[in-house]
Amino acid sequence: MPLTNLDLQLDPFSKIPLGRQLTDKLRRAIIEEQIASGSVLPSIRTLATKLNVSRSTVMRCYEELAGQGYISITPGSNTSVCKRMPGELEKKHSPLELEPNENFTPPALSHYAEKLLFAAREAPAQSKFFLNYGGPPLDTAPVDRWRELIGIHIKKKQSPHCSSAGYLPLRKVYSDYLSRTRAIRCDISQVFVFTARELRLDLLCRLLLEPGDAVAVENPGYPGARQRFAVHGAKIVPIPVDYQGLDTDYLANLKEDIKMVYLTPSHHEPTGVVMPASRRKKLLSWAESRGAIIVEDDYDSEFRYDSRPIASLMSMDESDSVVHISCLWKTLSPVSKLGFMIVPKRLSHILACAKALVERETPPLETLVLTDFIKTGNLERIISKNRKIYESRRSSLVNALKTAFAEKITMSSESAGMDLFVRLDCPLLEIEILKMAQKAELPIVSAAPYYVDTPPGKEFIIPFSEIPEQVVEEKVKNWVKLLQM
Amino acid sequence: MNFLLNLEYLPRLPLNKRLSKALRKAIEEGRLRPGDALPSTRDLATNLKISRSTILSAMEELVEEGLIIALPGSGYYVKETDIVEDFQPSLNSEFTKPLRLSEFAKRVRDVHAEMQTRWLEKLPDINYGTIPSTLTPHKEWERMMRRYCRATDIDTLTPTIQPFGYPPLREAVAAYLHRARAVKCDNRQVAIFSSKQLRLELITRILINPGDYVAFEEPAYAEAKYLLKAHGAIIRPVATDEQGLVVDELFKDATPVKMIYVTPSHQDPTGSVMSLERRKKLLHWAYKTGTIIIEDDYDCEYRYGKKSLPSLQALDEFDNVIYLASIWKSLSLVGFGFTVFPRRLADVAQMAKMEMEKYLPVAEQVALTDLINEGHLEKYLRKSQAKLALRRQEMILALAKYFKNRLSLFSEGAGTHLVVRFISTSENLVVETAKVAGISIMSTASYYEESPRQGEFMLPFACYQNAEVDTRVKKWADELKKRLAKHATN
Numbered sequence: 001m002p003l004t005n006l007d008l009q010l011d012p013f014s015k016i017p018l019g020r021q022l023t024d025k026l027r028r029a030i031i032e033e034q035i036a037s038g039s040v041l042p043s044i045r046t047l048a049t050k051l052n053v054s055r056s057t058v059m060r061c062y063e064e065l066a067g068q069g070y071i072s073i074t075p076g077s078n079t080s081v082c083k084r085m086p087g088e089l090e091k092k093h094s095p096l097e098l099e100p101n102e103n104f105t106p107p108a109l110s111h112y113a114e115k116l117l118f119a120a121r122e123a124p125a126q127s128k129f130f131l132n133y134g135g136p137p138l139d140t141a142p143v144d145r146w147r148e149l150i151g152i153h154i155k156k157k158q159s160p161h162c163s164s165a166g167y168l169p170l171r172k173v174y175s176d177y178l179s180r181t182r183a184i185r186c187d188i189s190q191v192f193v194f195t196a197r198e199l200r201l202d203l204l205c206r207l208l209l210e211p212g213d214a215v216a217v218e219n220p221g222y223p224g225a226r227q228r229f230a231v232h233g234a235k236i237v238p239i240p241v242d243y244q245g246l247d248t249d250y251l252a253n254l255k256e257d258i259k260m261v262y263l264t265p266s267h268h269e270p271t272g273v274v275m276p277a278s279r280r281k282k283l284l285s286w287a288e289s290r291g292a293i294i295v296e297d298d299y300d301s302e303f304r305y306d307s308r309p310i311a312s313l314m315s316m317d318e319s320d321s322v323v324h325i326s327c328l329w330k331t332l333s334p335v336s337k338l339g340f341m342i343v344p345k346r347l348s349h350i351l352a353c354a355k356a357l358v359e360r361e362t363p364p365l366e367t368l369v370l371t372d373f374i375k376t377g378n379l380e381r382i383i384s385k386n387r388k389i390y391e392s393r394r395s396s397l398v399n400a401l402k403t404a405f406a407e408k409i410t411m412s413s414e415s416a417g418m419d420l421f422v423r424l425d426c427p428l429l430e431i432e433i434l435k436m437a438q439k440a441e442l443p444i445v446s447a448a449p450y451y452v453d454t455p456p457g458k459e460f461i462i463p464f465s466e467i468p469e470q471v472v473e474e475k476v477k478n479w480v481k482l483l484q485m
Numbered sequence: 486m487n488f489l490l491n492l493e494y495l496p497r498l499p500l501n502k503r504l505s506k507a508l509r510k511a512i513e514e515g516r517l518r519p520g521d522a523l524p525s526t527r528d529l530a531t532n533l534k535i536s537r538s539t540i541l542s543a544m545e546e547l548v549e550e551g552l553i554i555a556l557p558g559s560g561y562y563v564k565e566t567d568i569v570e571d572f573q574p575s576l577n578s579e580f581t582k583p584l585r586l587s588e589f590a591k592r593v594r595d596v597h598a599e600m601q602t603r604w605l606e607k608l609p610d611i612n613y614g615t616i617p618s619t620l621t622p623h624k625e626w627e628r629m630m631r632r633y634c635r636a637t638d639i640d641t642l643t644p645t646i647q648p649f650g651y652p653p654l655r656e657a658v659a660a661y662l663h664r665a666r667a668v669k670c671d672n673r674q675v676a677i678f679s680s681k682q683l684r685l686e687l688i689t690r691i692l693i694n695p696g697d698y699v700a701f702e703e704p705a706y707a708e709a710k711y712l713l714k715a716h717g718a719i720i721r722p723v724a725t726d727e728q729g730l731v732v733d734e735l736f737k738d739a740t741p742v743k744m745i746y747v748t749p750s751h752q753d754p755t756g757s758v759m760s761l762e763r764r765k766k767l768l769h770w771a772y773k774t775g776t777i778i779i780e781d782d783y784d785c786e787y788r789y790g791k792k793s794l795p796s797l798q799a800l801d802e803f804d805n806v807i808y809l810a811s812i813w814k815s816l817s818l819v820g821f822g823f824t825v826f827p828r829r830l831a832d833v834a835q836m837a838k839m840e841m842e843k844y845l846p847v848a849e850q851v852a853l854t855d856l857i858n859e860g861h862l863e864k865y866l867r868k869s870q871a872k873l874a875l876r877r878q879e880m881i882l883a884l885a886k887y888f889k890n891r892l893s894l895f896s897e898g899a900g901t902h903l904v905v906r907f908i909s910t911s912e913n914l915v916v917e918t919a920k921v922a923g924i925s926i927m928s929t930a931s932y933y934e935e936s937p938r939q940g941e942f943m944l945p946f947a948c949y950q951n952a953e954v955d956t957r958v959k960k961w962a963d964e965l966k967k968r969l970a971k972h973a974t975n
Contacts, residue, residue, distance in 0.1 A: 020860050027664070063867065064664075108743075108775075109833060113691035116836045147634040150848060154630045157623070159818055179516045183489050195679040196842030207590040231840060259585065291585065306534075311491045337844045346584050353597040354590070357712045358686040361820045363679060363846045365630070 010051060018053050023061045030070050030081055040078045041071060115231045136330055136418070137466040140386045145378060146335040149369040159364040164356035165348075166193025170371040174340055177374055182301065183315035184324060189348045192355065195362045197339030200325055201225060201262075201295070203354055205232040207347070208293060209259060216254075216261040218246050220450035222269045222297070225262050234260075238452040241268060245275035248282040260293045265313055266301040270447050270461050271421050272412035280313055288319035293344070298326045302383050305391040305415040320344040328370075330418060331383055336370050338362065389465075390418060396469040397462065400476040408485065418465040421447065424458045426483060433458065433483065440478035443467065488524040490533065500535055504543040512552055512563055523553060523561040588695070589715065596715045600707075616901065616947050620869035621815050625861040629852035648838040650677025651850040657857040658823050665863070666750075666782060667799040668808055670825045676838060679845050681811050681822035685709055685779070688807055689716045691830070691837050692744055692777060700745040700776075702730050704932030706753050709746060709781075718743075722934040725752055727895075729759030732766045745771070746779045749797050751899035753783060754929050754943050758899065761794055772803040777827075781809045784900045786866050789874040804829055814901065815866060819853060821845075873901065873947055879954045880946040886955075887962035901947040904929070907940035914968055915942065922961035 008029075010021045029035050041047075044062065048055040062079060065071045073079050109117075160167045171191040178184040194200050209215070211233030217226055219238035229236055237256060240247045246263050261283070265275040275283075287294050296313040314324040324342040343351055373379055397420060401409055410423040426433060430446060437444040443466055447459035467475065490507045492500075511517045524532075526540045533540075544561055547553045553561050586594075649655060655675040662668035678684050693699065695717025701710055703722035710720050721740060724731045729752050735742070747767070749759035759767075771778050780797045798808040808825040826834050856862055880903060881894065895904045907915050912928060919926040926944050930937035949957070 016858075017860060060867075064863070110690065110692050110694050113833050113837065116691070116840070117833060120836055147848075150630060151634045154627050157627075180488050183491060183516065185514055185516065195846075196683060198839070198841050198843060202840055207587055207593070208585070210587050228840060311489060315491075334847055337846075344584075350586065350590050350593060354593045354715070357593070357596070357708075357715055358682050359680045360682065361680055363820065363849055364818055365849065366846050 019057045153368045167367045173374045182312040192341045194339040200341045213259045219452045262295045272414040287321045295323045300330045300417045394464045397464040400473045404480040419463040436482035442475045501543040505546045519565040622861045622865040629855045654854040667795040676824045678822040684822045697743040700742045707931045771805045778806045883958035902945040918964040
């Protein structure tokens with residue numbers, strides 16, 4: 001009997017069921033040729049007695065292995081290991097670096113993939129760094145309420161019927177929410193829900209841009225968007241940002257045919273500047289006269305603390321040229337990361353066609369729960385609750401910084417968003433300043449990646465929403481001490 | 486409520502008038518509808534930074550106008566009118582500049598037009614792949630989701646998720662595919678996608694330029710071809726027979742094909758299984774020509790009778806196969822798609838995924854990991870295979886009994902539907918009579934790139950209770966005979 005010297009000892013206390021343990025062990029033994037091919041396996045009864053498990057456990061194990069082609073069961077006769085294994089090759093695990101061969105042509109990647117690889121070589125550290133940055137602190141995320149709703153909806157066993165634009169009731173409640181908070185009035189056909197959030201900007205580029213087309217972006221501005229435009233082969237035209245946001249006069253004086261402008265008017269990333277209404281009007285009339293599309297990224301408009309909220313660009317648009325991108329990331333991450341996009345009427349049909357090819361369903365449970373969450377007012381309650389928390393965290397941080405740095409720090413005056421933009425007057429190098437902050441356990445990142453060209457340096461972003469009031473003063477003090485200022 | 490009000494700047498108009506004006510506008514525009522509560526005076530005061538007495542006087546004005554009503558102790562509400570008006574967005578519909586669309590957008594439009602004519606109108610409202618819920622682990626799925634909801638440690642609730650998905654899930658999927666289909670890979674090659682279509686979209690993006698040739702089985706799943714056409718690929722159909730794709734045709738043709746899309750375990754839709762010899766030939770051809778093979782194992786879980794052949798991916802020694810799988814047939818609530826990339830493509834695929842989706846739903850991924858690791862998925866597959874084999878047999882017997890030689894059967898032992906060919910019977914008549922008998926049936930016409938095969942249909946068998954099949958098929962055959970007789974007399 002080949003199995004006598006085999007280690008088939010099962011662990012009765014393991015979380016893995018006995019049957020599964022046995023199947024895995026037997027399969028491994030067969031693959032690793034501890035049991036020779038063609039050899040006869042012990043009968044079900046023998047093995048069951050030996051291992052002290054039920055006969056049905058052994059039987060199921062044999063059946064599974066037979067189903068996968070490792071052993072063959074002949075009724076009324078012996079059970080034996082198959083002569084030829086499924087996927088003969090797995091034991092060899094051939095090395096993948098193949099010998100260069102005259103007959104062998106490696107697969108050529110597409111132009112798109114080559115641009116991706118190029119972009120990754122250009123800025124490898126950056127894209128990794130920004131992967132998880134910017135979500136809400138975990139202590140304010142509505143995890144419990146969310147899970148309660150999952151529990152309720154899983155019982156109903158529904159799967160929502162979606163069109164390619166998304167689940168209709170969700171689009172409805174979300175557009176109502178935008179109408180209340182951002183004064184956006186739109187037709188339901190203009191509202192799109194995306195599970196794959198990055199596809200929003202990506203599909204927009206695909207539908208509107210050819211390689212070489214010019215896209216205007218804020219400088220400094222969100223690097224993720226720039227990267228997306230770059231991999232589509234767009235020509236990036238940086239537009240300076242002043243105390244009123246994107247410089248519209250500079251934009252209007254450009255000779256180039258700008259097809260698209262991407263900006264964050266409600267709360268400029270990273271400086272926090274808000275674009276005033278007069279400039280918004282200028283931008284809109286410029287877009288109308290040029291036939292350009294404006295992409296308004298309204299990424300954290302829900303958090304404003306001292307000033308009156310400003311209507312979104314889209315709500316002021318009369319020429320059907322504004323795309324409004326938003327998500328509830330800043331409130332609901334990590335429980336929900338669905339993205340939303342409101343597009344001009346003349347774009348909605350073609351976008352629906354394009355999206356139908358790549359994403360038709362949204363995850364059923366998340367869709368139902370989010371619809372419920374907005375409809376019952378949970379969303380707005382949690383936002384106003386968190387707004388208070390963040391406002392107080394912001395003012396504690398501002399006070400601590402003021403006391404510690406005095407006139408050696410400049411801070412953005414806009415009281416909005418979840419992070420603070422600061423400029424330091426400090427003799428140390430930027431990298432050293434960052435290191436000291438890390439030592440003082442103060443979350444802080446450099447604003448340098450936001451610039452298209454050489455950054456002015458020593459500009460930082462501090463996510464105040466993550467720092468509780470009780471500890472902020474001490475952390476800032478430690479930081480200053482380390483900086484020897 | 487976080488209601489946004491825009492107070493227009495109007496010189497010489499007092500603040501309370503400006504506020505009432507803004508509220509009136511919001512009501513007229515339909516942002517506040519009859520019966521809606523107005524934002525509370527306290528909220529307005531904080532948000533707009535104006536005093537509550539100013540707000541109250543603005544409210545008074547609107548109450549006097551009859552636009553809103555005050556409910557003591559509750560707040561202000563927009564007055565309900567008898568006329569229910571449909572909310573119409575007020576948008577300027579005359580546009581001076583037409584939208585400038587890209588070449589891609591134009592192709593999407595063409596493809597959409599093709600879909601409208603060829604596919605959508607012929608698609609009856611049936612779901613030809615669903616397994617009855619008694620044979621699927623829906624209960625276990627619910628239990629796993631509940632477990633997620635009860636978990637208390639923060640790591641389970643908010644795990645780090647990479648662009649390719651939750652690492653333990655990728656591990657579980659790799660192990661499952663290895664057990665079930667002998668797929669050999671390590672976790673780094675496995676990617677989870679939130680939707681099945683995204684898999685092919687990503688592959689196309691990283692491999693195909695407009696004008697490249699992509700080979701498809703003839704017939705093949707139409708939607709996959711539409712996606713490639715939208716990217717500007719040229720479809721090259723390759724014939725299939727009882728042994729699946731006719732590989733020799735590939736050797737004869739000199740067209741440089743960039744990629745080939747195949748369904749070797751169960752040809753979609755005809756159901757033929759590619760022979761081992763052809764599999765080896767195909768792999769050899771791909772290696773020689775540098776072609777990437779996409780193996781779509783779309784319903785690999787359901788096999789009957791014959792022992793199955795290992796997947797192409799398992800046989801491939803040259804790192805040329807991209808393997809696609811999903812579990813939507815066994816668990817329709819989970820729409821995830823899985824992909825196993827060749828090692829040399831894994832890195833660039835990950836970069837491309839970052840441009841599409843960096844994050845996937847958390848709860849579903851955690852629950853699915855447990856579902857697979859604890860063996861529930863495979864337990865149900867074993868259970869349902871026996872049941873479905875029986876249902877399939879019943880269907881075949883009933884068809885033979887009642888239709889005799891009016892139709893021929895063409896299907897190997899896999900999947901959840903049979904393919905039948907009616908001999909010299911009008912297609913419309915077949916569809917109509919099937920509908921009368923309560924049998925869902927679908928023409929394979931949309932699967933063909935060139936001329937469709939007359940009288941060929943897909944016939945799902947999984948959805949019937951055992952006893953039902955016989956009576957329904959009998960009714961169908963009787964109805965068809967009746968109609969044919971009628972036609973003859975006419």
